[in-house]
Amino acid sequence: MPLPTPATTVESPHKPRTRQYREDLNGLRGLAIALVVVFHVWFGKVSGGVDVFLVLSGYFFVGSLVRRAEAGGSLNPLPAFKRVFVRLFPPIAAVTFLTAAAALVLLPRTRWAGLADELTAVLGFFQNWQLALTSSDYLAADGSVSPLQHLWSMAVQGQFYLVAIAVVLVVASCVSRTRPELLRPTLTLVFGAFAVASYTYAAVMSGHDQAWNYYDSAARLWEPSVGALAALMLTRWNITRVRAWPLALKTALGIAGLASILLCGFFLDGAEQFPGPWTLVPTLAAIALIVSGAGNKTWTAQVLAHPVLSQLGSFAFALYLVHWPILVFALVVTGRPEAGFVGGTLIIAASLAVAYGLRMAVEVPIERDAPARRPILLASVVGAAVIVTGMFGWQAYVGSQSTGQRAADTLDIPTHPGALTLTDGVSIPEASMVPSIFDAPLDLPITTLDGCISDFQQIDIVTCTYGDVNADRAIALAGGSHSEHWITALDELGRSNGFRVDTYLKMGCPLVAGESPTVSDVPDCAPWSSAVLDRLAATTPDFVFTTASRPSPDGPGDVTPEAYVEVWHELEQSGIQVLAIRDTPWLHHDGVPYRAIDCLATATSADHCALPRADMLSDINPAWEAIAELSNVQLLDLSDGVCGPDLCRVTEGNVLVYHDSHHLTASYVRTLTPELGRQLGSATTWW
Template identity: 50%
Template sequence: MRPNPQVAASRPSHAAAPPSAVSGYRYDLDGLRGIAIALVVVYHVWFGRVSGGVDIFLVLSGFFFTGMLARRAGADSGPSIPAVLRRTAHRLLPALVVVSAATAVVTVIQRPFTQWSGIADQLLASLLYVQNWQLARTASDYAAADASVSPLQHLWSMSVQGQFYLVALAVVAGIAWTCRRRGRPDLLRRVLGGVLVLGFGASFAYAAVLSQDRQSWAYFDTFARLWELLAGALLALVVHRVALPRWSRTVLAVSGFAVVLGCGFLVDGAALFPGPAALIPVSAAVALILAGAGRSEQPGIVTMMASRPFVELGGLAYSLYLWHWPILIFYLTWRERPAVGALGGLAVILVSLVLAWLTQRLIEERFQTGSAWPRRALTALVAILGVAVVGTASGWHVYLVRNPETTARVGELDPWLYPGAASLTDGAFAPRTDMRPTLLEASGDLPQPTLDGCISDLSTRDVVTCVYGDLAADRTIAVVGSSHAEHWVPALDRIGQQRGIRVETYLKMGCPLTVADVPLLAGEPYPDCGDWSRDVLDRLRDHRPDWVFSTSSRPNEEGAGDVTPDDYVGLWARLADFGLPFLGIRDTPWLHNDGVPYSVVDCLADGGDADSCGMPRDDVLAPDNPTLEAARDLLSVHPLDLTDAVCDVSICRAVQGNILVYHDSHHLSATYVRSLVPELDRQIGMATRWW
């Protein structure tokens, strides 16, 4: 994530003088970059938090890149777009390609083939500089490092910078061309400054609003991040005119440096950035840039940042940033632990530093200072490597698309060969046969609402309603809530057809129907869920289905078993006020390894079996259904519990009755849910007294 490929390529040896020597090169900002990357690595490895270092990188990127473009735009010919693109690509792409190729190789060796598709997506997105949008769509938690996280997730910031470089180059070149055409090249900096101010204001306002409503998206959104880059860009246009007295530069240096070091401890950046809270690291970076903007004697902190150790670390910053995250994730996968520990963390950092040093010396420097022939050979080698990575990732996708197992849905299965839940509820014998859905079929073995587009995604507030079961029936069950209510639809659809029941769906990802003012998703505000829930409750009140069906428990975040949150009870009371009875089905177990979720499919592909890829029942389920106690005073709530049709007395298996129970870490496969029809039918009949 080195912010200035052009200047860095031609800077003099760091053995030279302090930051504002005759050359004008800012060695102190190399040191700042080194400190920032050190904080990023340390926070990722040991604290699972955002340090603010990435935000500092973005400011420096905007400062250096825009400053370089402005200087070139001031020349008679203006900035050469091909030349800038070529030099930027030479600086950034080779190391990125090497790290991507290494990640691909280790993935094939270490990860089960069921994970290759996701990593292939990440590889392509990273090399095309759209990784941030890939992560935004999947609402990834950047602060959390564990074995389930992509080893390329950190490259989102590289994508944001790459997109900024293209836009900045186009804007500056366009303004320079327009000013020259009008015979007023002297207006370039003023016009550019005006454009940057407008962009800064619009981006900051957008980030402030988006961070309140959709933080998981805002964190990766390029336009929400743009103001941080533009802060540095604006500073690049005026810093040469700044002449602050030494005492004020000392205050800026001391305060800025203190904020850089303490930001990660004081602010939860993953939950707040790039909203207004990101002004904290951005202002610190601006303060340190201004502190070193002078030809007179420098403040002590600026001189320290310009010293050889920090400048050397700054020289490794880009490669170290590229390497540290995949090393950390692969280590966690290898050790099968949720955290690295003290010694493990030191090992991760040491390996990352060694690989960063080798990459910087053997690749980055060769592209910048090597002679023509070796540079051409290295360019050809890196190009071949890049084509191989892209081709392999694309080829795997082509294989999956053309493989019948990944494209066809599991049809009706012979109940004698595939008893599924009946092996638990009725003691049915399960003969030895191949599991269904297969490992490749599992990702497509989904409930009808997902396949039909009948569930609102994380960013959609609109209520999407579909109807299953007997469409012409008078009796109605409304299925409401999140994907954990949705995954019962395959069974409810069949029961509805058999019993003459209309099944209406009101579903939204990650959103159990709620009466909370500000619902949470993974600990973050989820206002879309609140708006959606209010709309759904209004519809239920007006349309008056005979029964409302949803989950009545969820995993206990503070220990073993499952619980019924107070918010759920509040919802049931609201439905009771509407005169709507509630069928509350106990949630199914969520699989995890010391708190780290794991996919059953991945576990089986990695050599596990039905028992080893399952979980002890006592770890994921309380001895008694928590709904019973929670609904004790609400006669309108009728608990349903299919636990004994998913788990036996001691274990919740990954495969039961020759049917794969889960298609991921916590959603039941549609095929297994269909095997639950007899038991669910029995319990609904008892609760509703319809049969």
């Protein structure tokens, strides 16, 4: 989410106001931050306030640069860079330092390494790229979300400022002495080209890779560029012309803009649609308010200039910085998936209080060049240095505690029997848990390491072969990551029993028929599944191995979605047999997922991380009823190898069961191989 520009980026409301000062636009900034906070806290959505900030940042910042250049100011870029640093860095450094301190107290140590990476990325103004590379989703907050995730947009805005400084100063140096009247026209052409190219890129990428597109600076550049164009074109002469417009026209334009901004978050899904074409709604709405309020005060300009909105706009930057970590840490403490009305009200009140304190303690002394200005700047730099030093220190410690290898490759079954303690009654010797809490994220299926699974945005089918690659008998492993995590056992069984395993896998996408938004929210899941079913009908493997159930969305236990059953019907019509395996439990507390390693990092006993089996699995496999009219489906159920009679634990037989909140470690699946082999042999009659 883009940062609201600090109130003094162009002109401080505490300084004498000139006729260029727009109280209504300061109020628009206040309205935008109000929408951001309210939609985050109470609705778990991205609002149009995000894009209003980007437009205003381009409008104010480029307008300020151009006025300086026209007034004959220095063309040395260093003072401009310094002004940006002084305005942005101290508040950001203060919030990151306080967030890091709170994280040390409230978050398990298994989350510190990821947070350390984000701290460095925030302070280095490149967090948007760090999050894009890790495919983080910016949706509703809960206790498992990073308290710094919202600051990726600070990087986008900071990057735009640097580009704008370079562009304005280069153009100004070229034309100021010879043809100064060409400064605005030339800059209008440059920023217009930026806007067109960036908008086109964003529109294309929104249908190709939305997760990357959301964070990509290139896809966001058009929004502040549109604001820059407004600043370049709204000269005093043009404002005079705007004054001559009929008041009814300007009022209608302002009302349309204000209504669009207020309603945007209710009707558009910013996380899925921005910064693509639908972003024109809040962007053009902001431009409408900029233009309609120029010169004469329209009704909407008077509303936006209300003292409440204006005051809120004066510390919008601070409020943006603090509201998200306060929300996330509140959910960590309460353990709830959402704040609720009362809790949300308290979070908003706390955010307002902390933001006001941050503004008065950090921003105001810097703006007014108070005696405390230099100590504040020094403290921000020292605090940032402490954060970065601590990050490298912790990363070094984690590295010393990690083997850096996939534990499944070297697992010693006699000392680490894992699931065999449940399925075969093997005794548990004294040994440390494998993988460790620091090695767990590395204990992944070989298909992930080989790149043999389509990612969230990829619609192309990726196929690899495991097991006995030369065998005639074939099992097609198809579906999402919950099909994928069985590859460790299937690969071993294939090599020892003479069958190959052909994989058809896509992240977050179980094999479904038709549109199934309740099963998967991955946009390309349905077309990808359809293409896989066509491929399976053409290749006719002996069996298709896929999941048979998933957690119930309405309560305890698990269910078999109708979309799965439709797939089995289609495969039956193609003459293909199905091996449908019951899904493994997903770890969560009251709807909030938690990682096994996070729980183990703070729990006094591994049993404290366990969940009642009755909450995770229905008494009877729900797929039995679903296959009553099907003759081509054989059910596999390894629930007794994952859960005991009463509890589903996160560690069994000295082996960690989950590498996150719902995917089995490759090591644990290795220990499930004998039981899967028994059930698979019976179902296929191959051995």
